[in-house]
Amino acid sequence: MDDRRRVLGAAHDLAISFLDSLDGRPVWPRAGYEQMCQALGGPLPAAPSDPVEVLAELARRADPGLAGIPGGRFFGFVIGGELPAALGADWLTGVWDQNTGLNSLTPAAAAAESVAGQWVVEALGLPAGTTAGFVTGAMMANFTCLSAARHAVLARQGWDVNRRGLGGAPPVRVAVGRDRHDTIDLAVRYLGLGQQAVVEVDSDEQGRLRPESLAAALDHGSGPVIVCLQAGEVHTGAFDPFDEAIEVARRHGAWVHVDGAFGLWAAASPRFGHLTSGLAEADSWATDAHKTLSVPYDCGLALVREEAALVASFGVEADYLIGGTGDPMERVPELSRRARGFPVWAALRSLGTEGLAALVEQLCDRAARMAKGLARIPGVEVVNDVAFTQVLAAFGDDARTVEAGRRLLADGTAAFTPASWRGRAVQRCSVSSWATTPDDVDRTLEAVRRVAEAL
Template sequence: MSALPEAYGAALERAMVHATDWLASVPTRPVRPQYDADQVASSLLPRLPDEATEAADVVDELASLAEPGLMAIQSGRFFGWVMGGTLPAAMAADWLVSAWDQNTGLRFATPAAAAIEESAAAWLLDLLHLPATADVGFTTGATTANFVGLAAGRQYLMDQAGWDLEGLGLSGAPRITVFAGRERHAAVDLALRYLGLGACVPVDADAEGRIRPDALAEAMEQQPGPSLVVLQAGNLHSGAFDPMKEAIAVAHDRGAWVHVDGAFGLWAAVSPVLRQRLAGVELADSWATDAHKTLNVPYDCGLAIVSSPEAMRRAFSIHTSYFIATDAGPGDPFEKVPELSRRARGIPVWAALRQLGRNGVIAMVEGLAANARALAKGLAAIPGVEVLNDVVFTQVSVSFGSDDRTRRVTQRLMAEGAVWMSGSSWRGRDILRISVSNWSTNADDVETSVEAVRQALEAEPEA
């Protein structure tokens, strides 16, 4: 009999105990880590031992070493960045993904993983009200999802110009001009750098960070030719959405490919209440979002959605003799992402959607937005607090008067650890930025968080 089950059993049992203990501690533990990276490093062995260690003992050692350096990102009081918690079914499915160890590249070789991801993709397109014929790739995150959408756009535009991108590369190719709002996320610039497209033309935005369609039209008139337009569903600081219908019309009238960076905000499209803020988003050519943000699946899981499967697959497909390719309509998973080898990221997505159901996804998204409004209302009632943005989705930006006081209050909040909210800069001011992303955040978390801010503010008077 194979010793394989016995080889894993003890280690997995210890992992289960430590995982359960961790999850049980999250609601009451400080959100901040107790140790910094140097303190954790000081506890690690400086030299790899010569002899082997029992797997279960390794798991015990790992859990003990890591625990004081862990951020309670799953806490309902974590608002530092746009990071969701993890839904129970998604976490359990992710464990199965590791156990099954499927290299999700070829449909023929890993049919279960491919079929489940295809099911999740179809559910997502339906929920987000995007074209049912679009391709969906499961990437590492929104940065890579933006990369995929923009790569598909680059391929499409080069094909339209009659340029052999695969054979000739970019040297001597027609210049593609990229237009994006001044308040775009830096991940867009990073993706453009990866693609060799250079810096974008920044387009003026309004006070909430929304791109101005008239400014876009003017900028595009000044620089005609092949172009990509990047729009934003969910501003980093205000949560605001670019005027999709108007901006897409401007871009398409000039032959541009339109990509939507919707890392967290694209999920507003699932809600009958919030969807109006994204009116026309389905008219774009590609979209990027994260499932490990608003959908609350484990890291990592981005979603790259492209309306033209041909452009996506021309950008990422490769043919080699040892692949057993499929002629099926859905295509092979590797044709939709910049990886030949990857874990089955779409399986936890399927599990999260299956756990929640359509109504549950809608309720969760609307609940996140409601918690953001509740936090903004509670904070605005505190003397000395100014809410700077229209709270239209899950982002709240706050000032405590001077930049100096705002920084000090932010630092105190992070040091005390009852909640975690991060500092940033917006409209030329230092701010406290709050991102509501966790499915488990409830009214008690909101109340506790407002009180934590009140106490930090009182402890840091204006100089």
């Protein structure tokens, strides 16, 4: 098999070595971007190199700039780990090298997406017939869903956006909570609606949209409306009141979209499903599989109740394609792309419905353990109601809180990342990895205690 067998064997050994190092290595990178540019840079060599030696060189040079994301004590941003089955399937995905656009060309890859998508719909209790598109992440999932929404709400007004564009179209209002994720605004810009289309709605102290404020906002105006709700505020983890908010939206004929990058998966848990009550009444949902579900990057899911609106937004015909009905390329903005369905299929198949629920509940239990432990440390305050996987901690005034975060990263035991909540500096702990154990939480708490005492 020429060099492929040697290269894959070397990659396996290097991968195992990295995984074995996770428990003891610093969680935050030891080298910065400029150092990595120097380590990896220099002129492009003129002569070829042995591919096994290239891999060894890459691993050696890159190592100081790698974060311990796959381990159990990385709590920065909202970044999950990789389930073993999903990791293995991702390796096979690279080896199989399937271009996932057409059912005829790569039927296994297309079928894996179709089946995995329906498993997700089933696990989350979404309406039967909901269609899944596999994209890079929640950013593109939001864009994909809102593309379908834009098409649908304008079509109800008799406007064909595909044929006529947006020039002269009825203006679309996009109602969003004050604490929505920035990717919603970015998607609105991508769609050509403009920031002026955004109607900001008040939210409560935990970041939940207020239904009465949504009603007041929608009462002042007319025409096509999209309402964006949130399953899991990125700082506090709070969930919008879907039952009440969707009822308000329906009275105004709105398309309802739910941004649930990490929180949508709460619907798979009997213990935490109440947080998503009413969510299934929406029209579209966006989530990341590479967060709570723990598949490798990059994988997001755009879930749309009205398949026709999705296909109308992205369907394409070309004489050189062996196209058919229901091709994957009809549901996403890409033609050529990685076969993202294989790792999702493997993750779900390895977990089953019980394992998926247990995964969600384990993350929440670890977050609750972390919050209780932080609250016992003198000088540390838990700022939010810990309803899901997000914990916000303050260490007194803003300067002390920022310094605490810097020292914790330098300590290397665990990683929190800085944020701001209601004008106050906080350190955000996002429990997003299946690999986090009670011992990981306790080791992190000891590191936080050392930092707090030193302050």
